[in-house]
Amino acid sequence: MNPANGAILDPTIGWIILGSFSLLWLFLGWYWGRKAGELDEYVLAGRQVGLALGVATAMATWVTSNTTMLAPQLAYQMGIWGMLGYSLGAVGLMLFAPLARRIRELMPEGYTSGDFIRLRYGVTAWRVFLAISLLYCLGWLVSMGMAGGILINALTGISYLYGMTVILAICVGYTLMGGFRAVIGTDFIQALLILVGLTVIAFLAIGTIGFEQIHAAVVENRPRLLDLLMPAAIMFLFNNLLFGMGEIFHSNVWWSRAFAFRGGVGFKAYLISGVLWAPIPIVAGFIALAAPAMNLNVPAPDMVGPMVSAEVLGVTGAILVLIMVFAALSSSIDSLLAATSILIVEDIYRRHLKPKAGAAHLRRASSVIILGLGALTWVLCAPRIGNLAAVLNYVGAFVASTIWPIAAGLYWRSTNPAGATIAMIAGSAAGLTGYYLIGWYVAALLGAFVSMIIVLTSTWARPKRFEWQQLSEAEPA
Amino acid sequence: MTASVGFLAIMVTVALMITAAAPVLLLYFLYRDWEKGTLW
Numbered sequence: 001m002n003p004a005n006g007a008i009l010d011p012t013i014g015w016i017i018l019g020s021f022s023l024l025w026l027f028l029g030w031y032w033g034r035k036a037g038e039l040d041e042y043v044l045a046g047r048q049v050g051l052a053l054g055v056a057t058a059m060a061t062w063v064t065s066n067t068t069m070l071a072p073q074l075a076y077q078m079g080i081w082g083m084l085g086y087s088l089g090a091v092g093l094m095l096f097a098p099l100a101r102r103i104r105e106l107m108p109e110g111y112t113s114g115d116f117i118r119l120r121y122g123v124t125a126w127r128v129f130l131a132i133s134l135l136y137c138l139g140w141l142v143s144m145g146m147a148g149g150i151l152i153n154a155l156t157g158i159s160y161l162y163g164m165t166v167i168l169a170i171c172v173g174y175t176l177m178g179g180f181r182a183v184i185g186t187d188f189i190q191a192l193l194i195l196v197g198l199t200v201i202a203f204l205a206i207g208t209i210g211f212e213q214i215h216a217a218v219v220e221n222r223p224r225l226l227d228l229l230m231p232a233a234i235m236f237l238f239n240n241l242l243f244g245m246g247e248i249f250h251s252n253v254w255w256s257r258a259f260a261f262r263g264g265v266g267f268k269a270y271l272i273s274g275v276l277w278a279p280i281p282i283v284a285g286f287i288a289l290a291a292p293a294m295n296l297n298v299p300a301p302d303m304v305g306p307m308v309s310a311e312v313l314g315v316t317g318a319i320l321v322l323i324m325v326f327a328a329l330s331s332s333i334d335s336l337l338a339a340t341s342i343l344i345v346e347d348i349y350r351r352h353l354k355p356k357a358g359a360a361h362l363r364r365a366s367s368v369i370i371l372g373l374g375a376l377t378w379v380l381c382a383p384r385i386g387n388l389a390a391v392l393n394y395v396g397a398f399v400a401s402t403i404w405p406i407a408a409g410l411y412w413r414s415t416n417p418a419g420a421t422i423a424m425i426a427g428s429a430a431g432l433t434g435y436y437l438i439g440w441y442v443a444a445l446l447g448a449f450v451s452m453i454i455v456l457t458s459t460w461a462r463p464k465r466f467e468w469q470q471l472s473e474a475e476p477a
Numbered sequence: 478m479t480a481s482v483g484f485l486a487i488m489v490t491v492a493l494m495i496t497a498a499a500p501v502l503l504l505y506f507l508y509r510d511w512e513k514g515t516l517w
Contacts, residue, residue, distance in 0.1 A: 050515040052506035059499075080480050080488075087492075181517065188507070192500050199497045202489075211489070215482035226480040262515065276499040279492030286489045 014156025029174025054269030075285030079225030081233030397431020419458025427451030
């Protein structure tokens with residue numbers, strides 16, 4: 001620990017690492033952005049992304065700073081179920097695999113998840129969906145920006161404002177220059193960094209302390225963490241499963257990838273990325289369980305991961321954690337900037353304000369929106385208001401209410417627009433009520449449940465035939 | 478019901494093996510896409 005400010009690393013080392021990786025991402029953004037003049041090239045990387053980049057971008061984007069920092073925290077607070085519950089986030093990726101194939105088949109020239117809702121369910125459902133989706137995107141962006149500032153500050157002592165500004169500016173910079181190709185390309189490198197860093201730290205923790213000592217120390221000091229029947233943790237497990245599904249099923253972050261992957265890649269990419277992602281929270285969480293065996297005095301649960309890493313590997317461990325966190329944050333922020341910008345350009349700007357805008361005009365608008373989103377996120381992050389996890393749990397109610405309208409809309413002809421709209425509104429309301437009356441861990445559960453009941457009953461009671469051809473739309477000229 | 482050391486060891490070892498294999502798999506996919514000209 002750096003005694004001057006309580007951080008694990010010296011600020012100079014922090015600046016050197018942040019500076020080096022920032023330069024690398026910016027160079028790659030410029031390099032890959034040289035040919036991104038056309039709209040499809042810029043926002044969907046030319047719609048021909050292969051399996052390697054497809055798997056890596058899905059996995060890296062889903063590995064947020066939460067996965068590397070919150071998974072250890074959850075393991076430290078909820079034990080084995082915390083690790084397994086977080087790991088169930090992978091189910092969302094795997095279940096999206098068939099949806100990604102279906103999306104590509106039904107809408108080969110689509111741009112956003114909003115396009116689908118508008119064409120499938122009409123204008124009212126589309127506007128409700130846009131409100132949910134934009135709230136979620138902004139919530140996730142702000143939480144990542146704030147997490148960046150807080151984590152960089154905790155790891156290096158660099159001030160919150162500087163850390164947050166650097167990470168946002170770098171992500172905006174390379175996404176702006178390189179568009180979706182830069183996002184996907186850097187995601188591949190970031191995925192490798194996260195996976196290698198995590199593997200090294202976990203291997204060393206096991207090699208240094210050993211399973212038996214770790215297990216014995218947890219049994220002695222925090223036996224609750226090994227309890228396989230912890231009710232709140234089991235509730236968390238199902239809530240997290242549905243929250244993850246809601247996030248992935250509705251968000252344009254994942255839809256834009258389904259549109260960008262070459263034909264036949266989407267299913268395999270999402271399935272494999274889910275399988276490869278699932279063990280990450282378990283490995284990251286296990287690192288936290290080593291804390292009692294090390295007699296570590298953990299001042300805040302969210303710092304347990306970096307503290308164990310620093311204890312096992314010294315400065316090298318702390319540097320590895322910083323690189324992993326920087327990679328995890330960048331891979332999520334860049335994806336959010338790219339996917340949210342095209343959602344705003346296509347669904348707000350083009351469909352509401354400039355219906356006759358051509359491809360070149362929309363390409364320029366995308367750049368402006370990326371810059372604007374970066375600036376808005378900075379303004380919202382700067383005051384450092386609120387608890388990050390609370391913000392994301394809050395939106396869990398909203399996103400979980402979209403699972404059934406999306407899935408049913410993609411596969412069932414008879415699901416009707418009114419049912420889908422009411423399902424999203426009532427599901428969100430029920431989830432929010434549960435959030436306030438019971439707790440954050442039931443928000444997504446209730447949202448998804450109420451939405452499911454409404455979609456199923458309305459489809460059965462008032463079926464309305466939909467022709468799939470209506471989902472095909474010409475690209476902007 | 479408390480998780481045994483064996484349960485913990487098996488769960489974490491399997492997870493760690495998959496995590497360690499993932500970069501190799503990604504690089505293999507990259508090589509294959511590169512060879513076939515289907516990178517992006």
